[in-house]
Amino acid sequence: MIRMSRLQQQFANLKAQGRKALIPFITGGDPAPAHTVALMHALVAGGADVIELGMPFSDPMADGPTIQLACERALAAGTTVSKLLELVGEFRRDNQHTPVVLMGYLNPIEHRGIAAFAQQAKAAGVDGVLIVDLAVEEAPEFAPPLKAAGLDMIFLLAPTSSERRIRAVAEAASGYLYYVSLKGVTGAVTLDLAAVAHKLEEIRRLTALPLAVGFGIRDPATAAAVGRLADGVVVGSALVAEIEQHAATPEVLPALLKAKLGALRKALDEIAQ
Amino acid sequence: MVYDYAQFPDARGHFGAYGGRFVAETLMEPLRQLEEAYARLKNDPDFLAELDRDYTHYVGRPSPLYHAERLSKAWGGAQVWLKREDLNHTGAHKINNTIGQALLAKHLGKTRIIAETGAGQHGVASATIAARLGLKCVVYMGIDDVERQSPNVYRMKLLGAEVVPVTSGTRTLKDALNEALRDWVTNVDDTFYVIGTVAGPHPYPMLVRDFNSIVGRELIGQSRAQIGRLPDALVACVGGGSNAIGMFHPLLAFDEVAMYGVEAGGDGIATGRHAAPLSAGQPGVLHGNRTYVMADDDGQIIGTHSISAGLDYPGVGPEHAWLKDIGRVNYVSATDTEAMAAFYELTRGEGIIPALESSHAVAHAKKLAPTLGSDRHIVVNLSGRGDKDIFTIAKREGISLT
Numbered sequence A: 001m002i003r004m005s006r007l008q009q010q011f012a013n014l015k016a017q018g019r020k021a022l023i024p025f026i027t028g029g030d031p032a033p034a035h036t037v038a039l040m041h042a043l044v045a046g047g048a049d050v051i052e053l054g055m056p057f058s059d060p061m062a063d064g065p066t067i068q069l070a071c072e073r074a075l076a077a078g079t080t081v082s083k084l085l086e087l088v089g090e091f092r093r094d095n096q097h098t099p100v101v102l103m104g105y106l107n108p109i110e111h112r113g114i115a116a117f118a119q120q121a122k123a124a125g126v127d128g129v130l131i132v133d134l135a136v137e138e139a140p141e142f143a144p145p146l147k148a149a150g151l152d153m154i155f156l157l158a159p160t161s162s163e164r165r166i167r168a169v170a171e172a173a174s175g176y177l178y179y180v181s182l183k184g185v186t187g188a189v190t191l192d193l194a195a196v197a198h199k200l201e202e203i204r205r206l207t208a209l210p211l212a213v214g215f216g217i218r219d220p221a222t223a224a225a226v227g228r229l230a231d232g233v234v235v236g237s238a239l240v241a242e243i244e245q246h247a248a249t250p251e252v253l254p255a256l257l258k259a260k261l262g263a264l265r266k267a268l269d270e271i272a273q
Numbered sequence B: 001m002v003y004d005y006a007q008f009p010d011a012r013g014h015f016g017a018y019g020g021r022f023v024a025e026t027l028m029e030p031l032r033q034l035e036e037a038y039a040r041l042k043n044d045p046d047f048l049a050e051l052d053r054d055y056t057h058y059v060g061r062p063s064p065l066y067h068a069e070r071l072s073k074a075w076g077g078a079q080v081w082l083k084r085e086d087l088n089h090t091g092a093h094k095i096n097n098t099i100g101q102a103l104l105a106k107h108l109g110k111t112r113i114i115a116e117t118g119a120g121q122h123g124v125a126s127a128t129i130a131a132r133l134g135l136k137c138v139v140y141m142g143i144d145d146v147e148r149q150s151p152n153v154y155r156m157k158l159l160g161a162e163v164v165p166v167t168s169g170t171r172t173l174k175d176a177l178n179e180a181l182r183d184w185v186t187n188v189d190d191t192f193y194v195i196g197t198v199a200g201p202h203p204y205p206m207l208v209r210d211f212n213s214i215v216g217r218e219l220i221g222q223s224r225a226q227i228g229r230l231p232d233a234l235v236a237c238v239g240g241g242s243n244a245i246g247m248f249h250p251l252l253a254f255d256e257v258a259m260y261g262v263e264a265g266g267d268g269i270a271t272g273r274h275a276a277p278l279s280a281g282q283p284g285v286l287h288g289n290r291t292y293v294m295a296d297d298d299g300q301i302i303g304t305h306s307i308s309a310g311l312d313y314p315g316v317g318p319e320h321a322w323l324k325d326i327g328r329v330n331y332v333s334a335t336d337t338e339a340m341a342a343f344y345e346l347t348r349g350e351g352i353i354p355a356l357e358s359s360h361a362v363a364h365a366k367k368l369a370p371t372l373g374s375d376r377h378i379v380v381n382l383s384g385r386g387d388k389d390i391f392t393i394a395k396r397e398g399i400s401l402t
């Protein structure tokens, strides 16, 4: 039997325990690279099962203002792809169990060379990669080097995804699928639970991969509501907004993020049966 | 190698290694629907007749092919001709495309159109057609461009469009495009995104090219009638590349016609302060397609510099990237200073005030003409008129118009 990846193992464990995955997103290097590792440990202390670490990009076309500004802060503070991989390596020295997924846009990755990036990311302790603007149709050129390095490829699904696309995406993906709960950019607040439930049912009929849901989850109530429907919830802009607010006093952030995430953890664990 | 240029892009929207569809999942299905609708309508006689009627009676096509005799004499070489897209309704080639896309929007049952704009010409053309068809129109524009192209901002507002200043990133055209994509992803059910150039995800580079190709198709007939044969060289400025591809595409198969795409050289390519990805960039992915982009060592898109807002873009249409690689089109650049000199020469020498974008093409024609004999013919795509630029130019001259 093939060894399970750290991500697959994590979702298998959670499933066995009847728990839901809590997946925080923060932008790497925000407000400055020196704070990222401490924030990642704080997220784990607050109950993170998987960390999505954003790779800042100059043109984040799928992101709302909160994450756009996070990208601008991180880039202004000198965050590069090399720096980000170094930070993951540093995090891994003290944490070998929490999967880390890099989430970003294709250009900085392609610029580095996809094969080099794949090897360096794996060596740093990255577990999966989610490239927002890499649709499954264009993936045949990019996925093989990432997979060969042992990285899981996370793909997005959306309310507009047709059955044909869901099948193709499920075929190409590993680790989990990230369902975008609404038509919009990150930070939007128009969550329609009935519509999410309906679409998740359709997706579940077509794949056995764990389903994480993101966009529009900002507090314990929305986390619990979505947690009832999915295998995991992603919370991003709500955390990044805290970083934005306290960017001038970053030393308060670890405790703040831990508390904020802790409240979501509690809400999610209360729904577990 | 012989190419059948009509076969590009391929079924996946690729021009060789370029093009494609690099967007978030939410837009993939809407893009497929657009592709399907266009495939159906582009051969539909009613659709084509409607488009033709608009080109003739609303835009004022065909645009003249004008022999700039005084310029030709002054430059001492080839005969210089101007394809007068500046005479179109709204003053630029942009309307050729917006009319086509707005008709598509109507056929798809969309009630709202959005657009990005740099110089404001595409925004004005979109606002114009929205007014005509009774569609709601929102135009995204970098806040720096809102300032340097204020006459066009006011025109859009007069036409009933909402102009949204974009403050993110470098606050110019690329950021307006990001913001328009964000709007589209949010309002995809009722909204049609009218992209202003041959960039963006497939099928946009193809359909924007097709709608602008009226320019090259007219040119074939006009040059046979007025010159007696096809021209020896075509020259067009390249921002995203829509006026250039519109003139080039119908003539690509005629090997005897040389083609020059002129990028914005800004302060000079060597200074790094320019907007010339084909001349000084490298392949990458931006705004939904693979093409040449201007990026730093870490793959971040970098700011561009040009006196002309419409050329101030760090990417370029993927078909141009491919035409560069296969060597069919020569890509060159003209600096701000060269474009300004050409602007004055055309204004004073022929009584035609060109857009600053188009002035880049004129500047290259000035370099090219003396290298060719007086029996040779160069056609410059005069993509737009300069009314919108008078404030920028006055400011450079130290004159205040307000």
Ligand SMILES: Cc1ncc(COP(=O)(O)O)c(C=O)c1O
Binding pocket: B092, B093, B118, B119, B120, B121, B122, B196, B197, B198, B237, B238, B239, B240, B241, B242, B243, B244, B309, B310, B311, B355, B357, B358, B383, B384, B385
């Ligand atoms: C008059 C004119 N020419 C050229 C351009 C550049 O666009 P493109 O390269 O797509 O023709 C613009 C863009 O705003 C324009 O207004």
